[in-house]
Amino acid sequence: MGVTRVCRFPVLAAALVAVLALAGCGAPAEPDGGPAPGAEGDGRFPVTVPHAFGETTVPAEPQRVVALGLNDLAVAQTVGAPIVGAMQNMTATGPVLPYLEPLPPEVLALDPNAELSVEQVAAFEPDLILGVSAYQVVDRATYDRLSAVAPTVVFAESLYGASMQEDARQVGRALGAEEQVEELIAAADARVAAVREELPGLAGRTYLFGQARGEILPMVVGEQNQSTAFMRALGLTVPPSFADAPASDDLAPGTVGLSYEEVGRLSEADLLLMTFAGDGDRSAFESNELVQRVRAVQEGTYVPLTLDQAVALQAPNVVSAGWLVDQLRPSLEKVAAGGT
Structure with a gap:
């Protein structure tokens, strides 16, 4: 399948900015606490997994797994993998992802604000x-x-270059x-499909997902960004005038930047989802006279996202x-x- 590199721009909070930097299903299953998937002798191992840097052979059932990405952690923990080390979720809710059962502090020991320490991983x-x-393993040398x-x-x-299912x-x-x-995957797809069926009025509606960051408003509009999918x-869908817009020069592919003078274009969206890069950005955005005239703001369909919500989207x-x-x-x- 064709893929497009997800846009990333510094967005959310210092820790996750590099990972998710806001560019661009089913309810979580409860971890059962059982053994790692793939019992010995069941023929599942060794397994060879192709990836961007070649391929990796996992010779036997993993007994000690380190999850460097938050999505790696979510999937691995939910299927009962034996996780011994993982990246913290550095948001207002603390180190634990809001949709997962807590892991011991000694497991959530990797700090997303710090440079990845291979020595710490090895420990x-x-x-x-x-x-x-x-996001720390996007180059061959680190791999x-x-x-x-x-x-x-x-x-x-590429990082976030495939669907969440893949x-x-x-x-x-x-x-x-x-x-x-x-x-x-089946549960997640069914959950999303159920919402779509329960809310048929969503069909044909438009949305925008972006961030207030100083004087620029980056909006995530790339067709194959995971949030857009x-x-x-x-x-x-994103409004038609945004769908084919070229990326701004200083932003990643799939992301376009608006100035506050252009904020009226946000009225093209029925739903406006926003996050904020730093202290003062939300108040600057919401107090702006032009923003206050935006249709979604006036109709009650403007949503200031929490950091956890923004990361998940x-x-x-x-x-x-x-x-x-x-x-x-x-x-x-x-x-x-x-x-409203």
């Missing part, structure tokens, strides 16, 4: 390193250093948990999708009904 003594959604520690599996072609499958292949991951599955996964649609449900219902 977990992993036999598998997952980096499918890891090679990690591979010297343990078999390392990354994204198939990223989940990549994790499932490495864990020998392909059947379990397919169940997660997620919203499209609900029946929503920026790069949804098959575990977070159910939580995310629940978070967005009130605004989706308003849009489906035609506003």
Whole structure:
């Protein structure tokens, strides 16, 4: 399948800016606490997983897994993988993803604000390193250093360049948990489809997802960005004038930047989802006279996202999708009904 590199721009909070920097399903399954998927002798191992830097062979059932990406953690934890090390979720809600059961502090020991320490990863003594959604492993040199520690599996072609379903499958292949991951995918797809069926008024409606960052308003509009694909599955599309817009010179592909003088263009969207780069950006945005005239603001379909919501929408996964649609449900219902 064709893929486009997801746009990334510094957005959310210092820790996750580099990962998700706001560019561009089913309810989470409860971890069962059971053994790692792929019991010994069941023929699932060894398994070889192709990826952007070649291929990795996982020789046996993983017993000590390190998850470098938040989506790696979500999928691996939900299928019961034995996680010994993982990246913290540095948001207002603390180190734990809001849709997962808490892990011990000694497991959530990797700081997304700090440069990735291969030595710290090695201290977990992993036999598998997952980096499918890891923004720290986008170059061959880092991958090679990690591979010297343990078999390392990354994204198939580019970071966030595949659908959330395909990223989940990549994790499932490495864990020998392909059947379990397919169940997660089916549940996630069913959950999104149910919302679309329950809210038929979403069909044909438009949305914009962006950020207030100083004097610029980057908007995520690329057709194959994971957030765009997620919203499209609900029946929503970006406004036509944004759909084919070229990227701004200083932004990543799939992202266009508006100035405050152009903020009237936001009225083309039935639903406006915004996040904010730093202190003062939200108040500057919401107090702007032109913003106050935007249709979604006046109709009650403007949503200032929390950091957790923005991260989940920026790069949804098959575990977070159910939580995310629940978070967005009130605004989706308003849009489906035609506003306030």
